[in-house]
Amino acid sequence: MTRRFNALMLVVHLDSWLREFGPRRSEKVAAKSVEQLLDVLEGRYPRLRFKLRDETGQLRRYVRVFVDGEDVSGTTGVSTSLARAQTVDILHSIAGG
Template identity: 40%
Template sequence: MTAGEVRVLLPEILAATADGQRELTLPGSEGLTVRSLLTAIGARYPVLERRIRDETGTVRRYVNIYIDGQDIRGLNRQDSVVGAGAEVMVLQSIAGG
């Protein structure tokens, strides 16, 4: 990974929809947001994007996204800026009983 790239980390369950990759590397750019990052991921892995966002483009309520350890819900949600060199972690909540 170069300094200008963004690293996206996926749990095993989501990696299955990204050709088994647990880490994706995408080019960073000025003005990159979570929304545009997810759109870029969806262009390569449409099933993965559907697991993360619903048909309206909203992040599913059981999916948590962190930029360098900060939950996007405490930032600007999908409009949160993703800086070059950032690490974005996508996690699915697990429920059971």
């Protein structure tokens, strides 16, 4: 596959429920880790702060982060490397009633 962006640039797709706080479409972000990616997004969209991560810096319970299709929320979480990643999806999990 031919990469469309430079080595660290990746495409982030955000949950439509987050459009109240963040970008309305996909976003191009250069980041080496999920943590850095979230820092960049929160810098661009301050209302995202504390929506995806609590104040300890960890992902909220029902936030799911997929790196190139793999759910890293319950494994490497915010420390996941994005060095080889092309896309990140940030979604909410199935929960509630």
